[in-house]
Amino acid sequence: MLSQDLGDNCLNRVRAHYADLAAGAAETGRVKLILLGNGGVGKTQIARWLAEKPFDEAWDSTHGIAVGGVTLADDAATQMQIWDFGGQEIYHGAHALFLGGPAVIAIVWDPATEAEPMQTCNGLTFRNQPLAYWAAVARHLGHRDSPLLVIQSKCDRLEQEVRTPPLPAGLLDHRPYTKNLQVSAKAKRGRASLLETLADAATWLRAPERLGAVRVGAGRLRVQQRLEAMIAADQYRSPDERQHRLLTMDAFTDLCSEAGGVSSPAALLTYLDAEGTVLHRPGLFDDRIILDQNWALEAVYAVFERDRGAFTEIRRANGRFTRDLLARLVWQNHSAAEQDLFLDLMRSCGIAFEHRRFTIDDDGAETIEYIAPELLPATTDTGGLWTAGDPTETVTFDYPLLHGGLIRSVMAELGGRAGANARYWRDGLCGFEADSQSRLWIDQTTGTDPATPWQGHLRLRTQGGNARELMDQLVRVVERAQQRVGLTPSTVTRSSPPDPRTEPRALTLVQEKPNQPEWYVSYAWGDDSEDGKAREAIVDRLCDAAAERGRVIVRDKNELSLGDNLIRFMERIGQGDRVFVILSNKYLASPNCMFELTELWRTSKQDPALFRSRVRICALPKTEIWTDDHRNHWIDHWEEQENKLFERIQKSKIAAMADANHRNLKLFHRFSTQVADILSNLTDHIQPRTFEELEQYGLDDC
Structure with a gap:
């Protein structure tokens, strides 16, 4: 509801909230349960277990974020919304979008995964993060009042339980509510203790001195419940027969009118997006609303599955791909409109950005080429765009927690402007800015300290022309990206102080022209x-x-x-x-x-x-x-x-x-x-x- 950045005026949303309360208020018993941890540790099996669904031997790994709900047996008024996060590193940038609000955070781990630095899933090799990393995520991205549960999974037998999780001393001292649990969804061990702990954590979180009772407009709650009923009904249909994957704005507005008590459908849509009921980005998805988020996220992250074919081809093409490639290798069963929606979703999440447009056919039809930063080459490649030894402005952001979501977010914003006029690699980019006539080089580094591999820094460099002015603009780009992915630097070191006269402006990234014709x-x-x-x-x-x-x-x-x-x-x-x-x-x-x-x-x-x-x-x-x-x-x-x-x-x-x-x-x-x-x-x-x-x-x- 509140402003997300300095340019976001929340006044109309706040007015709409109070207007809807005045039309009739209702108390919502919703509490978020956020499951964090490496891929394959059993987060989804725990979510299924809580929802009284059977253990699924064939389940491999969650893509992105899967959202479900369960009513706690001892507290029928509390509806726990379960957010099951994919554990692979490419998904980590999305965590901050949902961790900032009050929620019960559960870190799921198991000793076998803790001992293996890498894992393979669907032919892909991923890095496993230590339990301490996930504790750092909860510490730096989670809300200060969020209860924290550390759940050891796959404890099929009593002798497998680890009473003291492998965490550095004092790492969780800042959390006001913590508890260790040992469970096995497969062997059905520890369910009663888990349910009791979740109920206690929800009650603790909803105490008046913390979250308190959440009141919303009754009309808003009616719309939310209607949407959830539509989504739930679809889960019992086969994928080909599902009717409620998408919703047009006109249909949503009609739904608000039928429910009554909704003064601003746009303000309600922002609230429902933040709640995780729907996924909506103004101006994207052909201005449609995504109801079946799992469907959309599965389609997006299928791009990164090696056995689907696209992964190898995109990596071979240095991170570049077209919609035609994805249509043939992973999106064969989706319409062109759905494929455009998935591309919009990839761009909005910083998973990809538009690199260039080119024409091959005589009819002038354009082909759009995208870049997936995660699949770019790992080697730094400034491509001759940087001159060693020239005077350089530098700014270094140090982070107690740093993941790939930050550089991907920076790259998506700048790469969307630069296109083919910049050089890209997995952890950075280099280019030339026209108005300042200055070069830029941005790169991210993590893992320099083996004891805290989740810490790192982002470094900005500019040289030539008005390098100081360009640096001030790039700092703003990083600050916007920080806000999007929820990261806060511990220190920021600058070679020169910012110029207070620098006005924000759009950056124009072009190829640097030589002094004479090429x-x-x-x-x-x-x-x-x-x-x-x-x-x-x-x-x-x-x-x-x-x-x-x-x-x-x-x-x-x-x-x-x-x-x-x-x-x-x-x-x-x-x-x-x-x-x-x-x-x-x-x-x-x-x-x-x-x-x-x-x-x-x-x-x-x-x-x-x-x-x-x-x-x-x-x-x-x-x-x-x-x-x-x-x-x-x-x-x-x-x-x-x-x-x-x-x-x-x-x-x-x-x-x-x-x-x-x-x-x-x-x-x-x-x-x-x-x-x-x-x-x-x-x-x-x-x-x-x-x-x-x-x-x-x-x-x-x-």
Whole structure:
């Protein structure tokens, strides 16, 4: 109900709350029970046990957050909402969204998981956190009045019980209510003690000096109960027959009108989202409301399951993916509208951000490429965007608890603005900001102290231009991210004090332009044939001649190293101010070379005059471009390649290859439809046939 940040005015929500109370008040007996712990320790089995559902031997692991409810037998007025959090690290950023309010927090652990630093689930390898980490989560993210239960699970026999949990002395001294329990959902041991403890904790939390009796508008409670009934009814239907996964705003408004006593449906929706009854983000999900949150979260986190195929492909693509890839590998049974909703959810949670948009088809349809920060390479890669030794502004945030949710949140905000203009790795990013004319480098580090591996720091660096002003803006970005994921630094160290004159503004992240125009050479390289050596010799001479004139011609052979992104470099060539194209038959038969050539054509807006002003062509002897038959040959060549690839896709049973093959299929079609126009525009004008003509034509005209 209250403001979530400085720009969030809560006045209308507060007014709506009191208006709804005035229309009729009701006391709600709801208390949250939040289950924390590593994946596979038995949190979901405990939740099922409390709800009197049978032990499920086949259950593997919870994705994200599963929400359910149970009425405590000894206190029919208390409805305990069970929030079962996925334990894997990628889910930790979501914990803060729900831990901040008063709740009963239960940390579930077992000795076997505590002794294993890693675990495997659905083919994925995850790091297990020590019990002390989860205690630190409760300490730093949980509400000060939240009771804390430490539950040892899988205690099938009395001799398996550990009376003193493995926690550093004093770690839980700050909690006003703590209790240790030993249970086994499988063997049905400890249920009575667990229920009694939960009832005591709920009563303690609802005491007048703490949470007290919670009163809401009776109309609000009627709407909430109606929504919960819809959700519960769906749980007894098969997945294909469920009717209440989503709700439109119009349907929700009608529901509020029918219930009566709701002055502002929008304010009530904010309350229901905070309560966990629904999931809603204004402006996202096509402005629909998600009722079946487990359905949506299962779809999102299926992306990170290795055996579904997408995980391997996204990691192989350095964290990049498209909706087409997910549609083929994990979302086959979901409509395009549902897939868009899942992507919105991934972006709103910082799990992914939009990287770039590009066009392959002639119809101009855009393809959106996203980045999943969790699947980015681990190695720091500033990509030459940072100059060691230059004066640098620094700010370091030290955290008593730091998880990957913070850097993902920062990366999602900045990456959404930078797109392909920045460099990314799992724990950081590097780029250039236009208004300040300054570079930025942000990275996060944890685990430097083996005794407290959950502690760490986030470091900001800026250099060049107005580095201090950019630093002030980046600090605001981090502060917003901290609030989203619930982290508070213990110390903040700055190399320079903030400038009080700095006004908040939107950041514009672009590629840093060099002091002189960027020149590239595009040619077929990589073979030791006589023709290959001749091509290399021409390019060597061209680069040397340019250097004599104070110019640098960038060539991929020298620019790229192992692990660099070839597609990104080829796109850079397509954006070049001047590009020397050394045409040969091998060039015209190479997918990479043709991609560069058609990118030049695309970024020249398919304008022949603009294209010729940027491109300097040198056709080597025997290159077949001069006649209609030559040009038709290349049309036929790429149509044939397209048809062969299509047949291969139809026959292939390897789903993981689908995205790359379909992308290449579109590219081959682009090559076949554009090659004749490109070559005709080039051959209609006199082109250099010797190196001397190329030198005069390409180097001496500027």
